Amino acid sequence: MSGEIVEKLKEASTGLLMMSESDYPFEVVLWKGAAPATQEKILQLTGSQDLPVEVVDLDYLFRNCAFEQEWHNELQKEDVKKFQTLIQTLKDNLSNINVYRIGQINLDVYMIGQTKDGDLAGLVTKLVET
Numbered sequence: 001m002s003g004e005i006v007e008k009l010k011e012a013s014t015g016l017l018m019m020s021e022s023d024y025p026f027e028v029v030l031w032k033g034a035a036p037a038t039q040e041k042i043l044q045l046t047g048s049q050d051l052p053v054e055v056v057d058l059d060y061l062f063r064n065c066a067f068e069q070e071w072h073n074e075l076q077k078e079d080v081k082k083f084q085t086l087i088q089t090l091k092d093n094l095s096n097i098n099v100y101r102i103g104q105i106n107l108d109v110y111m112i113g114q115t116k117d118g119d120l121a122g123l124v125t126k127l128v129e130t
Contacts, residue, residue: 002119005093012089021128035114054101
């Protein structure tokens, strides 16, 4: 079951870049038997115990890339559709999804939810915010 989710997330995120001051691809993460997710557990699983963390929701994270803007060109409009598909794929396959923004300036961003099998799965990318 969790293997299927990994494949679906890979497919939905292929070719997409998270937009910030630098653009980064998405990678799929899967932690077997790790559910439920807590802030402390995510920090432990990612080896980020000493870093600041902010928890936001999925729609907030994608607020600038998953909604069509008047000034978007055709390519950007295509990306908007891909981001909407990515968000839907996460929501359709995972429950209790949270976004963990870890660090400062160069952030590791984990979009993590729970699978039906009790695993934690999702995507990780980077954001640069100065």
